[in-house]
Amino acid sequence: MVDVMESPKVRINASMLAQFIDQPVCFVGRLEKIHPTGKMFILSDGEGKNGTIELMEPLDEEISGIVEVVGRVTAKATIMCASYVQFKEDNHPFDLGLYNEAVKITHEFPQFFPLGVVQYG
């Protein structure tokens, strides 16, 4: 099992989930809902579309605002979360729309923002 944390992770938005099944990805979105079990939450991306994030263990803290999730895309096009980071928005609100544009640009020009090759074994 390749360690997601050491692999390169593609930055994606919700529309791209289906194209990256089984690959390590990085998803940034605004927290919309947390499932009562605490093992699943929903983030909305810069285009307003939702991505479902699943956890191995339930959340042990309150999360809110913008969250960056690192994990692997499941066959159901959800993300199995390996780790997450909350973005500080105390001083400046995060422009999710602009981030979405940046993600699309990195996919349009992969030669100028290259992603590493996934190492196996």
Add this chain to the structure above:
Amino acid sequence: MSKNGFGSYGGISAAGGAVGSNDPPSQGRAALAFKSIRYRSRIQEIIPCCVNQLLTSTVIDNVFMIRGIEVSQVSIVGIIRQAETAENYVLYKIDDMTTKPIKVRQWVGRDRAKQGITLLPVGVYAKVLGILTCSAEVKSLEVLKIRVLEDMNEFTTHILETVNAHMILDKAASGQSVPVVSSEMDEAQMHSEYHPDFIRKEVLRLIHECPQQEGKSVCELQTELSNLSIGTINQAIEYLTVEGHIYPTVDGEHFKSAD
């Protein structure tokens, strides 16, 4: 420093001092003309990159190349995954998701080391400006500046700046010029008599044809070109002075043609 404009990315020029001249610069427009002469000097540029570009760069004789472009001073933005202190340096591992984390070394003077170094927290995004180095085939950064991001939008702009900078450098390296998008307003102006070029030609012509020794006065120009505003005429005069077509004579209000 984090928001470099890359509009003219081929070389960052420094404003040089005034070019030596025998005429004492008079006030106003002439003084502006001398100050605006620029020199191109070899200033080291800081190139925004992603970690993968740094780790996959080729290195020959301590010269690092990314896609055929020489890089030395770079900036990256990523999460601090690890922070450790050693005797006179701090070692961080920065991860921007494009590949495995890169080692980043911040040298600390022995005095400061004795006082105790405050480590930056792990798990937060930071911006690093550093110099690319390679030792035992492992590439790392020597830190010039490292700081935690207070505004996460800087992280987005770093991604945009990286793609932009590498695109421009790529085009410059392959010899193409960066296409300049002409606005619609320029197109409309081209066909009207109020286009700056046309006005400048008129102003220059009137100054050139003036037989007086002290040259043409701005007042006369305003009278003769009554359909143009004072501001427009002044702009034309400034342009012609900077380009060297005219020069001031007795005061800042009289000009002669240099041709």
